[in-house]
Amino acid sequence: MTTLAERPDVERPGPARRPNRFRSDRTAIYLLLLPSLLPILVLSVFPLLRGIYLGFTDARAGRNVEVSFTGLANYRELLGDELFWNSFKIGLLWAVGVTVLQFLLALGLALLLNQQLRFRGVARVLAVVPWAMPPVVVGILWKLVYHPDAGLLNEFFHRIGADGLRTNWLGDFSTALPAVILVGVWAGMPQTTVVLLAGLQGVGRELHEAAAVDGASTWHRFRHVTLPALAPVIVAITSLDFIWNFNSFGLVYVLTAGGPGGKTMLPMLFAYEEAFRYGNYGYAAALGNVMVVLIVALLAVYLRRRLREAN
Amino acid sequence: MFGKPSRTGRVLQYLALAGYLIFLGFPLIWLLSTAFKPPRELVRLHPTLIPSDPTVQNFVQAFTEQELGRAALNSLQVSLASAVLTVLVAMPASYALARFRSKLGTAALGWVLLSQLFPFVLLIIPIFLVLRQVGLANTHAGLVLIYVVWALPFALWMLQGFVRNIPRELEEAASVDGASRVQVLRRVVFPLLAPGLVATALFSFISAWNEFFFALVLIKTPELATLPVALARFVGIEGTARLGPLAAGSLLATLPSLIFFAFMQRRLSSGSLAGAVKG
Numbered sequence: 001m002t003t004l005a006e007r008p009d010v011e012r013p014g015p016a017r018r019p020n021r022f023r024s025d026r027t028a029i030y031l032l033l034l035p036s037l038l039p040i041l042v043l044s045v046f047p048l049l050r051g052i053y054l055g056f057t058d059a060r061a062g063r064n065v066e067v068s069f070t071g072l073a074n075y076r077e078l079l080g081d082e083l084f085w086n087s088f089k090i091g092l093l094w095a096v097g098v099t100v101l102q103f104l105l106a107l108g109l110a111l112l113l114n115q116q117l118r119f120r121g122v123a124r125v126l127a128v129v130p131w132a133m134p135p136v137v138v139g140i141l142w143k144l145v146y147h148p149d150a151g152l153l154n155e156f157f158h159r160i161g162a163d164g165l166r167t168n169w170l171g172d173f174s175t176a177l178p179a180v181i182l183v184g185v186w187a188g189m190p191q192t193t194v195v196l197l198a199g200l201q202g203v204g205r206e207l208h209e210a211a212a213v214d215g216a217s218t219w220h221r222f223r224h225v226t227l228p229a230l231a232p233v234i235v236a237i238t239s240l241d242f243i244w245n246f247n248s249f250g251l252v253y254v255l256t257a258g259g260p261g262g263k264t265m266l267p268m269l270f271a272y273e274e275a276f277r278y279g280n281y282g283y284a285a286a287l288g289n290v291m292v293v294l295i296v297a298l299l300a301v302y303l304r305r306r307l308r309e310a311n
Numbered sequence: 312m313f314g315k316p317s318r319t320g321r322v323l324q325y326l327a328l329a330g331y332l333i334f335l336g337f338p339l340i341w342l343l344s345t346a347f348k349p350p351r352e353l354v355r356l357h358p359t360l361i362p363s364d365p366t367v368q369n370f371v372q373a374f375t376e377q378e379l380g381r382a383a384l385n386s387l388q389v390s391l392a393s394a395v396l397t398v399l400v401a402m403p404a405s406y407a408l409a410r411f412r413s414k415l416g417t418a419a420l421g422w423v424l425l426s427q428l429f430p431f432v433l434l435i436i437p438i439f440l441v442l443r444q445v446g447l448a449n450t451h452a453g454l455v456l457i458y459v460v461w462a463l464p465f466a467l468w469m470l471q472g473f474v475r476n477i478p479r480e481l482e483e484a485a486s487v488d489g490a491s492r493v494q495v496l497r498r499v500v501f502p503l504l505a506p507g508l509v510a511t512a513l514f515s516f517i518s519a520w521n522e523f524f525f526a527l528v529l530i531k532t533p534e535l536a537t538l539p540v541a542l543a544r545f546v547g548i549e550g551t552a553r554l555g556p557l558a559a560g561s562l563l564a565t566l567p568s569l570i571f572f573a574f575m576q577r578r579l580s581s582g583s584l585a586g587a588v589k590g
Contacts, residue, residue, distance in 0.1 A: 028407075029407045029411050031403075032403040032404055032406060032407035033403075033404045033407050033408075033415060035400045035403060035404065036400050036401060036403075036404035036463055036467060037404070037415075039400070039456070039459065039460045039463065040422070040460055040463055040464065042441075043438060043441070043456065043457065043460040044422075044426065044434070044460050044461070044464075045422075046437070047434050047437035047438045047441065048426075048429060048433060048434055048437075050437040051429075051432075051433035051434055051435075051436055051437050052433060054436060054437065055433075059436075105331075108327065108331075109331050112324060112327060112328050112331070115324065117324060117325065117328060118325075119328060119332070120328075122332065123328060123331060123332060123335075126331075126332060126335040126336050126339075127331075127335060128572060129335070129339060129569070130335065131572070132565065132568040132569050132571070132572040133565050133568065134520070134521035134523070134539050134564055134565065134568065135521070135523060135539075136521075136523050136539040136542050136543050136561075136564075137539075137542070137561040137564050137565050139543075139546075140342075140542060140546060140557060140558070140561045141338050141339070141341070141342045141561065142338060143546065144338075144341055144342060144345050144554060144557075144558060145337075145338050145341055147554070149356075150345075150353055150354070150355075150358050150554060151358075152337065152338070152341040152358075152360075155357060155358055158357060186334070186335070186338065189335075218320075240427070243427055243428055244427070246430075247427075247429075247430045247431065249431065249523070249524050250523040250524060250539070250543075253523075253527075253543065254543050254546055267430075268430055268431070268432060271430065271432040272432060272528075275432060275435070275436055276528060281436045284432055284436065285432070285433055285436060287432070288429070288430045288432045288433035289433070291430050292428060292429055292430065292433070295428060296428070
């Protein structure tokens, strides 16, 4: 994220440093860029625009199906679709829950890893491993932990004599969503920790020492020195985490596939079912559009509040 | 950072660290242990953390009976092709982005960030329709194409960072000495860029290797499925005794990324990647 601001080479002026042949030779540049730009335009930008457009049509699966523009019909239908609202609420709970817990836990871990503690090396390695795992594997791993008969969690409760707490974590209506959120936190924590740790290492030592000399308590120093210095990093990573979490798919698909009884049916899973089980392409695309608009709106509110706080 | 904490403070810190180690570590240990448990132990009423009679049978079974072997081969093919293609396509463009003043560099980076915002479901339907039109739906070639395009923006950004780290003066010196532009690129830029090319290829390999959604939607023939899709299908098969091969397959599916991360960590600490992958 920091790289955004650092582009010393581009801005470097001074034609005297460059022989003529290095000066922008337009055709050459475009020839060099073409092999990259063309595929991105054809298979990324164009599909995206077409996807947005599809959200305003009645497109359906199947060859030679006529597609007609229907305006806001999909959105009117979405408004009255109880399953959509349900999925949307679950999606928000999931995205906000995972992002907040992920951030708090990652901040705690980053603060610990920033200290001279023993076992710090082990913790640093462990903290990165979940990041390296494919989402499908993370899903499988936690399915094993939550397994009603052969799972680590139920066995743990048995060993400590709390058999009453044993349950089918992913199959029970009341525990499925919290269980899935915990997995989301586990999977996303490493990246957040690494980013926050990098941010912490950029917080000036002198400020801390000065504050300590002035008699500020640990909490005060954290609140008034560390947090303000870390704020830009926190805003960036929590925003990104929120987007990633809201759009995540593979993890929950493997864990519960949206069950039991739709209790973990994230919007992405809902859209996937609409599109590829029922073939309602237009409707699914409309759902995607609504998701984008809502993410942008939520982020705008969040970022504006942070900005106001900063001023 | 907090000066010298009190004794209780230290104790609390270690307790917290222990909590993190348990939360992060135990699920991993459980996966390892399940992968080495024989069927007898898997169906036992009260499973143990450490397998009492470890076996590698699950690994053998995962790759022979359960078609995970073929899926791993498919994944390997697709990921290798994606890695090579991404690097070939990104190389010239990243050179242009790094060496010539252009708004396109900002546009590429903007696209990396913007594309995060859009849910895959918006992309997948049109991509599916386009690929079907040209007969590439349900083929590895189509999947590779999507993976390359998907990895490209980030690969461009990463690789142009490496190009920037090569002092322009080296190129200028070579051209003053009479080297042609092609010679400058081949003799000066290319060798110095090698670590960057490897890192970019690895990045592209891993994102293809781990990818699930596109592979799930685009590949319909079970024989063509990639490893994540095959593993996810395998999950659907009930029966506690099958957990062993499932865990074994999952472990093997994680190995490439683990190697990648180990590699990147060394690079990161040596600083040669510092400008390319921060954050």
